[in-house]
Amino acid sequence: MSGPYASPRSGTSGPAVTLPTLRKLRQAGQPIVCLTAYDASFAAILDHVGIDLVLVGDTLGMVVQGHASTIPVTVDHMVYHTTLVARALKRAWLVADLPFLSYSDPSQALASAGRLLQEGGAKMVKLEGHAGQAAIVEALATNGIPVCAHLGLRPQSEYKIGGFRAAGRSQAEAEKVCEDARRLEDAGADLLLLECVPSLLAAEITRAAHVPVIGIGAGASVDGQILVLYDILGLSQSIRPRFVENFLTGGRSIAEAVAAYAEAVRNRSYPEPRHGFES
Ligand code: KIV
Numbered sequence: 082m083s084g085p086y087a088s089p090r091s092g093t094s095g096p097a098v099t100l101p102t103l104r105k106l107r108q109a110g111q112p113i114v115c116l117t118a119y120d121a122s123f124a125a126i127l128d129h130v131g132i133d134l135v136l137v138g139d140t141l142g143m144v145v146q147g148h149a150s151t152i153p154v155t156v157d158h159m160v161y162h163t164t165l166v167a168r169a170l171k172r173a174w175l176v177a178d179l180p181f182l183s184y185s186d187p188s189q190a191l192a193s194a195g196r197l198l199q200e201g202g203a204k205m206v207k208l209e210g211h212a213g214q215a216a217i218v219e220a221l222a223t224n225g226i227p228v229c230a231h232l233g234l235r236p237q238s239e240y241k242i243g244g245f246r247a248a249g250r251s252q253a254e255a256e257k258v259c260e261d262a263r264r265l266e267d268a269g270a271d272l273l274l275l276e277c278v279p280s281l282l283a284a285e286i287t288r289a290a291h292v293p294v295i296g297i298g299a300g301a302s303v304d305g306q307i308l309v310l311y312d313i314l315g316l317s318q319s320i321r322p323r324f325v326e327n328f329l330t331g332g333r334s335i336a337e338a339v340a341a342y343a344e345a346v347r348n349r350s351y352p353e354p355r356h357g358f359e360s
Pocket of ligand 1: 137139
């Protein structure tokens with residue numbers, strides 16, 4: 082394989098993924114493969130298979146803890162699960178979610194993010210953001226903390242927005258998501274993550290961005306894809322969103338299913354148009 086990697090992107094022998102690696106993958110047009118993990122055993126499989134970015138998502142509240150939303154997740158929970166995952170990773174870039182109400186102002190965000198990096202071993206934090214939170218992103222970025230801004234459907238605001246629904250489908254909403262992306266990138270976000278936005282809008286934001294853009298239910302024209310690990314293994318009990326694909330089929334092992342997902346993202350057979358949203 083040519084491009085940013087001297088060795089194949091599988092096995093744990095390759096160089097550790099860094100922010101410059103992710104930027105080079107975007108520049109080279111090579112899809113960035115991302116998945117969530119919440120413990121050391123699964124994280125070791127993801128790392129071995131060559132997943133580029135592992136997210137300890139606050140979805141752990143739903144898929145691990147059995148809650149109906151991500152709202153009950155605390156910084157302590159996130160730190161604990163991040164330490165488990167960090168212990169197993171040798172190559173992948175590790176991102177941890179800032180949970181609900183842990184980043185209401187810059188000083189609280191710095192304290193929460195500091196714990197995720199110093200105690201948890203994360204290399205980047207993700208927050209569910211909008212333009213009004215630019216000062217929080219700026220405070221984290223100027224203190225040397227890499228930030229991923231999660232835009233579009235923001236599950237931590239589900240009560241405010243009336244449930245888990247796609248974002249940016251009306252002209253006004255689409256302009257708002259574009260503006261949020263621009264403002265948070267200007268404030269110092271190093272990655273953008275778009276959840277459940279129309280594929281054309283995601284393509285437009287990706288073209289305008291100067292940082293890698295990762296999508297979930299955001300179509301194929303972004304720089305990388307992320308899914309919840311338990312969803313690609315067919316484990317999640319809740320309603321199956323349209324972008325979810327079960328890769329644990331045909332007698333595959335878990336490692337083979339994760340590898341099949343990685344291969345599908347890299348050869349662009351996932352996502353298909355049916356996995357995305359229209360305006
Ligand atoms: O918490 C999470 O797992 C996430 C993914 C859905 C991207 O934010």
